[in-house]
Amino acid sequence: MKIIFPNLFTGRIVRLVPLLLLALILSGASCGFRVRTATPNGGVYRTSDGGKTWRQVVAAGLVKDKPVTIANLDIKKLLISPLDDRVVYALAGRDGVYESQDSGENWHKFFSSLAVQDLVLHPQLRDTLYLAAANRILRTSNGGKDWQEVYLESTPDVSITTLVIDTKNAQVLYAGTSNGGLLRSQDGGSSWQQVHFFKFKQKVAQIAVSPQDSKVIYAALPSGSLWRTADSGQNWTEVSLVFRDKLKINIGSYRALTFLPAGKDGLLYATQYGLFRSLDGGTSWEEVKLVTPPNSINITGLVVSPGNGQEISYVAPAAFYRSRDGGRSWETMSLPANRHPAALVMSPREAKVLYLGFSK
Numbered sequence: 001m002k003i004i005f006p007n008l009f010t011g012r013i014v015r016l017v018p019l020l021l022l023a024l025i026l027s028g029a030s031c032g033f034r035v036r037t038a039t040p041n042g043g044v045y046r047t048s049d050g051g052k053t054w055r056q057v058v059a060a061g062l063v064k065d066k067p068v069t070i071a072n073l074d075i076k077k078l079l080i081s082p083l084d085d086r087v088v089y090a091l092a093g094r095d096g097v098y099e100s101q102d103s104g105e106n107w108h109k110f111f112s113s114l115a116v117q118d119l120v121l122h123p124q125l126r127d128t129l130y131l132a133a134a135n136r137i138l139r140t141s142n143g144g145k146d147w148q149e150v151y152l153e154s155t156p157d158v159s160i161t162t163l164v165i166d167t168k169n170a171q172v173l174y175a176g177t178s179n180g181g182l183l184r185s186q187d188g189g190s191s192w193q194q195v196h197f198f199k200f201k202q203k204v205a206q207i208a209v210s211p212q213d214s215k216v217i218y219a220a221l222p223s224g225s226l227w228r229t230a231d232s233g234q235n236w237t238e239v240s241l242v243f244r245d246k247l248k249i250n251i252g253s254y255r256a257l258t259f260l261p262a263g264k265d266g267l268l269y270a271t272q273y274g275l276f277r278s279l280d281g282g283t284s285w286e287e288v289k290l291v292t293p294p295n296s297i298n299i300t301g302l303v304v305s306p307g308n309g310q311e312i313s314y315v316a317p318a319a320f321y322r323s324r325d326g327g328r329s330w331e332t333m334s335l336p337a338n339r340h341p342a343a344l345v346m347s348p349r350e351a352k353v354l355y356l357g358f359s360k
Helices: 241-245
Strands: 004-006 023-027 034-038 044-047 059-063 066-069 077-080 088-091 097-100 108-111 116-121 129-133 136-140 146-152 160-165 173-177 181-185 193-197 206-209 217-220 226-229 254-259 267-271 275-278 286-288 301-305 308-315 320-323 331-333 340-346 354-359
Touching: 059 108, 077 116, 077 340, 077 354, 088 116, 088 340, 129 160, 136 160, 146 181, 160 206, 173 206, 206 254, 217 254, 254 301, 267 301, 301 340, 308 340
Parallel strands: 116 160
Antiparallel strands: 004 146, 023 034, 044 354, 059 066, 077 088, 088 097, 097 108, 116 129, 129 136, 136 146, 160 173, 173 181, 181 193, 206 217, 217 226, 254 267, 267 275, 275 286, 301 308, 308 320, 320 331, 340 354
C-alpha cells in the first residue's frame, strides 16, 4: 500500500523550528530596556572566494515578528540542485530537511515527518526528489508538497542509510541499508530489489555511481572497506585490499569518497589514515600528502572542482584546507564557527562557491 505524506512546510515562513535557541541580550538606559536577538554561530555558511571568507546564511522567516534561524540545528548533509545552483538543501536528521531557493539567504522547512538519512535530487526534473527516512524511501513529484512511500523495510530496526541516483539514467536508483544490504530500483523508485549483501552486515555508508560509466559503482562501509562493481551491482571486488596487501597501510575507518572529473575511473578516498587517489578504479592507489601526519585528522567533508581535478578542498574540525595542484601544496584557512563541521558541498558551476554545515 502506498502512503501519501502531505508536507505542511512548503510556505516561506517557518512556524515551528525544534531545538531553536534564541539568546536575548538586554541593554539600555534607566528609562527602559532594548531587546536584541543574537544568532548562534552554527547552521550553514557560504563562501564565494574558495574558503577565505565565510558568511552565515541561516535566516528561516519570522515567528511572532521575531527572526527564526537554522543556526542551532545539526546539519548532516548539504546538496545543491544540478538544475539551479541557487537551490540548496540542508538535511538536519530528526529536524527534517530545509530548502533555500536563493543561495542560502532564506530557508524554509521542506520535510519533517520522519528522521532523514539522505536526499536525492532528480537530474532532469526539479520537482522530483527521493528521501531516505528511517526504514522507508519516499518520493515526491510535486516539489515536496506530497510524499509517496515507495519502499518500506520489513524489519523495523533496519534503516535506509544512503541513497543515490544514476545521472545517466534517472530511472535507476540505489539504496544502502544499516545491515549491509544494497537495493536497486529500475523504474524510478516504484519497485525495489535486493541485489547484494556486504560482509559482516556492516551498514552501507555511501554509494557512488560513476558519472562516466553508470555500471561502475562504489560502496563504502564504515570500517574503511571499499567495494567496486562494473556490472551495476551483480559482482563486487573489494578494492581497499590493496592498502593492506600491497601498501601495508591500515587505512582505518571511512570518511568520504568523491570522483575526479578527468579520466574514466578516478576517485579520491578519505579515511581515518588520510587521503588517497586512484586513477584506475581502485586497482592502484597513491597517498595524497596532507599538512597533518597520518591518523591525526578527521576529514568530515571532501569536494573536488567539477572542472579541475587538481582543485581539492576538505574540512576537518581544526580548519578548512584547499589545494590547487592536486595535493602537492595546501592552503589552511580558519573555520567560521567553533562547532563541528559536518557537511561540505561545492557549486557545480563555480568552484569558489561552497557551503559548510555545522553540527552541535
